[in-house]
Amino acid sequence: MKNQLLKKSGILLLAVAMIPVSLFAHSGRTDGNGGHKDNKNKSGLGSYHYHCGGYPAHLHNGGQCPYKGNASTSSSSSTKSTNSGSARPTYETTTAKFYIDENYLAVNGIIDNGVTLVEMRPLCDALGIQIEWDSASTTVHCSKGDKTFSLTTNSKSAKLNGNPYALERAPKLIDGKTLLPARFVAEAIGRVVSYDASTGIITIE
Structure with a gap:
């Protein structure tokens, strides 16, 4: 009997481990800014943090998302390089x-x-x-x-x-x-x- 219980417990733990981490990213819905309240500070980031469409919990330093900010910077650099490379002498x-x-x-x-x-x-x-x-x-x-x-x-x-x-x-x-x-x-x-x-x-x- 004990062996059967242990076997079932092991299967249950394995199934839980296979659930995507993103499902546990936060328990509440995000608001229009892509964040939500965390009154119990479970994230360790204070009473409010962001997820911005599925990213891990984070703060917006200077009002900018660190994930989307990196993408924007990379795109800008690429455009600048392309523009300078296309310049031709007259x-x-x-x-x-x-x-x-x-x-x-x-x-x-x-x-x-x-x-x-x-x-x-x-x-x-x-x-x-x-x-x-x-x-x-x-x-x-x-x-x-x-x-x-x-x-x-x-x-x-x-x-x-x-x-x-x-x-x-x-x-x-x-x-x-x-x-x-x-x-x-x-x-x-x-x-x-x-x-x-x-x-x-x-x-x-």
């Missing part, structure tokens, strides 16, 4: 070909919406332009004879012979190289610029 790289006083010169640069910007040093040296670089403001001050001009990276506002001048495209600083609009640089010192579309050569006279 320019294309190129090697600009020049004839300057009948001398050939190839200079690395970019084409920014139809405007050719090239590395500052090779072009200015070929044109005999003196350069002063202000690293604090990323501004280049250039001069040749009585002609002067100043340009600042990422700004369309320039100075030409002391007067304000609006550039079509802003100079850029890319991989440590300052790129200037080639036509503006040449014309600023009184040179004439022409472009041969069939050869892709820029002639500066």
Whole structure:
């Protein structure tokens, strides 16, 4: 008789153990906020705690669910990464070909919406332009004879012979190289610029 009682008790305990823990998460229904009162503090979390759709009993620190908050943060990070990864430059790289006083010169640069910007040093040296670089403001001050001009990276506002001048495209600083609009640089010192579309050569006279 005792053996039969022990056997039945063992089966009952096993059946209870197999019931999902979530059934014992709380004894009362949750309110509209996903929580309920716990007047006897059985959870050890005080007189009120949350379950938020089946999660273990928890509190909302700072008014935010720790379970749903983690999911929101993860989603936001993923979206930010996706957005930054989809960004593309608005320019294309190129090697600009020049004839300057009948001398050939190839200079690395970019084409920014139809405007050719090239590395500052090779072009200015070929044109005999003196350069002063202000690293604090990323501004280049250039001069040749009585002609002067100043340009600042990422700004369309320039100075030409002391007067304000609006550039079509802003100079850029890319991989440590300052790129200037080639036509503006040449014309600023009184040179004439022409472009041969069939050869892709820029002639500066």
